[in-house]
Amino acid sequence: MFGYYLDLALRSLxxxxxxxxxxxxxxxxxxxxxxxTLTVMHLLSGDPMPGRSATLFYPQVxxxxxxxxxxxxxxxxxxxxxxxxxxxxxxxxQALIASTELKMRAPGVxxxxxxxxxxxTTSDFFPMFAVPLRYGTAxxxxxxxxxxxxxxxxxxxxxxxxxxxxxxGRTLRLKDTDxxxxxxxxxxxxxxxxxxxxxxxxxxxxxxxxxSRPEDVFLPFGTAQDIAGNEFNVFTCWGDLEGLKxxxxxxxxxxxxxxxxxxxxxxxxxxxxVADYAAQQKVxxxxxxxxxxxxxxxxxxxxxxxxxPGDVRLQVVLAFAFLLICLCxxxxxxxxxxxxxxxxxxxxxxxxxSRGAVFxxxxxxxxxxxxxxxxxxxxxxxxxxxxxxRQPVEYADLVHLDGxxxxxxxxxxxxxxxxxxxxxxxxxxxxxxxxxxKTL
Numbered sequence: 001m002f003g004y005y006l007d008l009a010l011r012s013l014x015x016x017x018x019x020x021x022x023x024x025x026x027x028x029x030x031x032x033x034x035x036x037t038l039t040v041m042h043l044l045s046g047d048p049m050p051g052r053s054a055t056l057f058y059p060q061v062x063x064x065x066x067x068x069x070x071x072x073x074x075x076x077x078x079x080x081x082x083x084x085x086x087x088x089x090x091x092x093x094q095a096l097i098a099s100t101e102l103k104m105r106a107p108g109v110x111x112x113x114x115x116x117x118x119x120x121t122t123s124d125f126f127p128m129f130a131v132p133l134r135y136g137t138a139x140x141x142x143x144x145x146x147x148x149x150x151x152x153x154x155x156x157x158x159x160x161x162x163x164x165x166x167x168x169g170r171t172l173r174l175k176d177t178d179x180x181x182x183x184x185x186x187x188x189x190x191x192x193x194x195x196x197x198x199x200x201x202x203x204x205x206x207x208x209x210x211x212s213r214p215e216d217v218f219l220p221f222g223t224a225q226d227i228a229g230n231e232f233n234v235f236t237c238w239g240d241l242e243g244l245k246x247x248x249x250x251x252x253x254x255x256x257x258x259x260x261x262x263x264x265x266x267x268x269x270x271x272x273x274v275a276d277y278a279a280q281q282k283v284x285x286x287x288x289x290x291x292x293x294x295x296x297x298x299x300x301x302x303x304x305x306x307x308x309p310g311d312v313r314l315q316v317v318l319a320f321a322f323l324l325i326c327l328c329x330x331x332x333x334x335x336x337x338x339x340x341x342x343x344x345x346x347x348x349x350x351x352x353x354s355r356g357a358v359f360x361x362x363x364x365x366x367x368x369x370x371x372x373x374x375x376x377x378x379x380x381x382x383x384x385x386x387x388x389x390r391q392p393v394e395y396a397d398l399v400h401l402d403g404x405x406x407x408x409x410x411x412x413x414x415x416x417x418x419x420x421x422x423x424x425x426x427x428x429x430x431x432x433x434x435x436x437x438k439t440l
Contacts, residue, residue, distance in 0.1 A: 001357075002364070009365035016337060020369065023333045027373025027420075030326030031413045032380025037312070037319040039381065039405045040388060043398055044211065044308045048190045052130065053298040055092075057259050057267065059085065061278045062292035064238050064251075073292050075198035075305075076235040079248040081281070082255035086122070090273050091259035092266065095125040096221045097195055098255050100232045102174045104217065106161045116157070118174070119196075119215040120224030120232070126152075128260050129195060134158075136168035136183035139220055147222035152183035157216040172217065177227045179219065188214055191398050192307050194298060195258060198235060205310020211395035271295050323416065330369075330420040338362055338428035345431045355429040362425030363418060370417025374410040381409055 013020045047053050060073040061081050077085075086096050097119065104116035125131065126138035135158075139150045151172055158167055170181050192210040200207050219227070230247040232254050239251035247254065261267045274293050282290025296304060338345075345358055381401060388399045401409075 005361045005364040006368070008361055009368050012337075012341070012365055013368065019333060019337055023330050023337075023369050024372045024376060026326045026330045026333070027370055027413055027417055028376025028380055030323035031373060031377025031409060031416065032384060034316075034319040034323045035377060035381040035405065035409045035412065036384030036388065037315040038408075039385060039401055040395075040399055041308065041312055041316050042405060043191065043400075044312060044395060046191065047299060048192060048194045048302075049129065049298060052260075055260050055262055056128070056298040057261055057270070057295050058298070058301045059257055059259060059270070059274045059295040060293060061085075061274065061281075061287070062289040063253065063281075063287055065288050066238070071292070073289075073294050074236060074253045076253040077255050077257060078251070078253050079255055080286075081277075082257045085257055085274065085277060088273070088277075090270060092262050093124040093128040093260035095122050095128055095195075095258050096255055097121050097125070097258065098221070098224070098232050099196060099215065100224070100228045102217075102228060102231070105173050107171055107173060107178075109161050111161065116174070116216040118217045118219055118224060118228070120219050120221050120228070122221050124260075125195075125218070128258065129190075132186035132188055133183050134186040135166045136181070138183050144220050144222060147226055148220060149177060149179045149223060150182045150220065151179040152185065152218040153181055154214055154216050154218075155185050155187045156213065158184045174217065174219075174227050179223070179227075185214075189398065190214070191395065192302065194302060195256070197302060197305050197307060198256065200305025200307055203306075205306065205313075207305070207307050207309050208394045210305075210307050211393075211398065213394075267295075327416055327420045330417065331423060334362075334366060334369075334421050334424040335427065338424045341428070342431050345428055349431065358431075359425050359429040362428050363421055366417045366421025366425065367414055369421075370414040371410065373417060374413030377413050378406065378409045 049056060060075070061077060062073040063078045063081055064074060082096055086094055098121075100118050100120065101115050102118050103113055105111070105113040122144050123139055123141050126133070131138075133152075134155060136152075138152055139148065142148075143150055151174075153161075153167070153172070155164075158164060161167070162170065167181050167184055171178050172181060173179075192207075193212055193214060197210050200210065225248070230245070232247060234247070234252045234254040237250065237252035259270060261270055271293075274295060275291075278287055278293045279290045281287040348358065349355075385399050385401060389396050
């Protein structure tokens with residue numbers, strides 16, 4: 001029976017080619033616009049560490065002398081709190097993180113000095129976040145303790161300086177200090193750059209910078225302190241800013257701590273540990289708000305920071321509103337098309353076709369229009385994503401159509417066309433056969 005309906009639908013579509021083209025175009029344009037924005041949204045809101053995100057946590061304490069406007073701990077820690085918690089070694093893995101920019105050049109390479117983005121971290125950063133290495137290895141905990149002058153560089157920097165060759169053992173000069181390259185990353189592009197996310201709720205939806213490329217140079221935390229001194233990116237400060245001369249003791253927050261906790265008991269234990277630490281610091285007179293602590297897992301932290309840019313969310317809403325307009329137009333065209341065939345439908349009903357059979361035949365025809373519209377929508381989605389990749393935004397190079405969104409394009413197109421065809425098909429199935437036969 002379905003084959004018979006399919007044959008009738010094909011004949012009907014060929015009979016009214018102009019009307020068919022109009023309906024397919026309406027579906028295709030609406031699907032193309034909505035799937036382009038939905039694909040971008042899907043890529044930006046995904047899990048950057050699938051399979052591990054539930055074991056990664058971001059503890060916070062409040063070292064300030066006055067509560068924030070929303071009574072939440074600051075998004076980063078002061079140096080002492082972060083180092084105290086890290087030194088306790090209470091997690092399965094843990095990494096301190098601070099960032100800066102340093103003047104860099106490579107001896108023996110005929111390129112002028114340039115500013116390099118530097119991530120200061122600890123050795124667990126690489127296994128905890130599954131960072132892939134193409135050449136060499138990461139540094140060791142002993143290098144952390146001894147503040148060894150070593151570095152791991154990104155794949156992009158290795159390509160720029162050394163043409164992609166194995167540069168392990170080469171030297172970089174950062175500011176006034178030579179460091180030896182011990183590892184080179186394989187191409188690595190987390191989306192977003194989750195380990196460096198902070199302050200998103202204050203950015204009014206302008207969070208595209210969370211999707212920038214990883215840093216050029218990775219240094220042991222202590223080594224970076226020795227080289228950069230006070231030149232680290234500071235989240236915020238309070239109190240007497242004379243302490244800025246020594247950032248490690250200044251009333252500022254600028255260090256992040258990530259921990260890996262592999263089961264629920266360890267998570268509960270680490271929460272108690274952070275709470276006990278803050279309470280202890282309050283007793284010692286260093287904290288005012290000893291009870292203001294928090295620990296979110298990775299996805300909770302990303303949601304808290306509203307990592308998906310506000311303009312992307314707005315575009316999705318506008319695109320689906322446009323799809324709704326296209327569907328309304330398709331409803332009108334399908335209604336006109338089916339009612340013009342009232343005589344034919346009346347004959348079929350007189351020959352014994354049930355209302356359900358007429359309804360099903362009309363829906364099959366609407367579904368075929370949706371399938372053709374989905375094909376056009378897929379081509380327009382590819383065009384839309386190509387245009388997005390040419391925009392000057394940090395996430396442009398991430399945008400592509402994966403298998404899941406490819407299937408979603410056709411599923412959405414068929415569902416939309418069936419939805420648009422429901423009312424016209426219902427009207428057509430209720431055509432009175434006797435009245436139509438009199439008009440023939």
